[in-house]
Amino acid sequence: MTSTSYPTLKKDIIPEATLSRYSSKQQFNDWKSRILISTLKRGGVPQHIGFIMDGNRRFARAHNLAIKSGHEGGFLGLRRVLEFCLRLNVRTVSVYAFSIENFNRGAEEVEYLMNLASDKLDEITQYGDIIQEHNVRIAVLGAKYLLDDDVRRKLEGIEERTKDNDGATLNICMPYTSRDEMSSAMAVSGNDRKVFEKNLMTSHSPPLDILVRSSGVNRFSDYLMYQAVHHGAHIQVVDAYWPDIGISELVPVLLNWQRMRWSSSLSNRYHPSSSPSLSSFRTFSTQHTAVKPQQRQQQQQPQKRTVSTSAYLVGGTLTLACGYLLGSLYPPSALTLLYPSAAPGPLSRESAEGIAEMNRLEKELQILPHIQRLKADRNYYESRPYAQMDEARTVNTLTAGALRAPGRLPLAPLVHALHDDSEAIVTLHVGRGVCGHDGIVHGGLIATLFDESLARTAILNLPGKIGVTAKLEVSYRAPLRADQFIIIKSTLEKKDGRKAYVKAELTDLDGKVHAQANALFIEPKYSFLANKSNIRQALGADGK
């Protein structure tokens, strides 16, 4: 990463491990998602959806992150949305990646955004990602001559590489504005509307069915204006910031569009003289033109109409039932695990609310049933690692300093260890602010918590009572939901001179195993020179 605030290579902003947690297969390829998507498909699928990806910067500010992380999160949002649309069989997805107006932002941010877009697109067109899986053609629409040469060449490479793909199309609009698109088309078409439409940048795409804007803002922002108005697109504003957009926002968008389509269709059938709205005309125009006059006459006979109407009623009832089911199911624990809604960011450690939150959790911790049992068991002694250390020392530690806050690791771990230190049971709370996939605790944090817990058991069993992690192996058995108490039980397996082998298991309060670990800790050769009292204090040895 460079020292500037907008590095040109972004892989280091959100680590690859985190990125892969958002990967397509984890998102919508499990059986529950497949059932949901195939049910949704029965209500009709739009051919073309446009997205105004708004809110990356507000998302970053709301989560106290650097703006670049907001943009990085925005790319993950795009990937998630694209995955959903492709699995639904939407033929064309258009996204507003960069407005010509955005060139007015700082040069650093512009450069960063351009590189992010071209690098990430390059990335998803390779390595067997969703673009290849769904055979997607990528088209870059906009005033490309305004792009930096390197970025333009990269984007042209992506277009060239995917030009023969015919599964679906992803229109990346950058740098784009509707006014620029229309004035360019107008320049070559004069007053001829057909020539004008042929020269629009989206002329290769089907009519726009839905235009979605994130972030709760009701504005077109100069995006696909002609397409939206001319084709009577269904315009929907969702409240989530773009990086937070997910299935809980996309499903209602689709259900709304289906509902609108059915009601237009039914009202056209019952009131044929009433003038159809642009959208209903567009939605059913193909069907109408395909019907020959003779067939149309037959369709207007009462019997046929009854059959067709009942089909719509059954379809409508099914979808409404499905919508009701989905609505009423949110948020059961299984669905919140799969499709967690965005939570507010962690509270500050110094704020009154933050302090109250930590106190509340501490009280809950003390009365947990297994804690009560351990407190009563004379084989175990209780300790609070780091609790006796002064703040000047803890402030630079990872778990007792940087991560000790409401919403992260709000409490000092509570340890119950056997008197011979061959086993320790650590109870702690993991908050919502330590996730990779939203709502699911980051795997790297789980490794850290294992390391901490295992270190204590290992080190207290080493001859010099000091040691470092030489090897740590973690098996992740089940996703760990954030915002809950967890228990890590570590056990000494073997002591061998300067080496201590330990293992551990992480469970929730119901006893479900989420991860296991094995580790080797080694006492460094010159450890006798170190100040061991600090270490013993940090580990909470002998009840300290």
Ligand SMILES: CC(C)(COP(=O)(O)OP(=O)(O)OC[C@H]1O[C@@H](n2cnc3c(N)ncnc32)[C@H](O)[C@@H]1OP(=O)(O)O)[C@@H](O)C(=O)NCCC(=O)NCCSC(=O)Cc1ccccc1
């Ligand atoms: C000290 C040592 C691990 C080993 O150096 P030396 O003593 O010079 O090693 P030497 O060559 O004499 O070998 C002795 C024996 O050990 C064996 N063996 C050695 N290595 C491995 C291995 N990887 N894997 C398997 N075996 C290994 C080797 O074969 C030999 O076996 P033998 O006796 O022939 O049967 C060194 O590599 C080091 O400092 N690494 C960095 C550690 C570090 O920074 N860790 C992270 C920060 S600490 C932390 O976070 C903890 C914490 C958490 C929470 C709270 C507080 C604390």
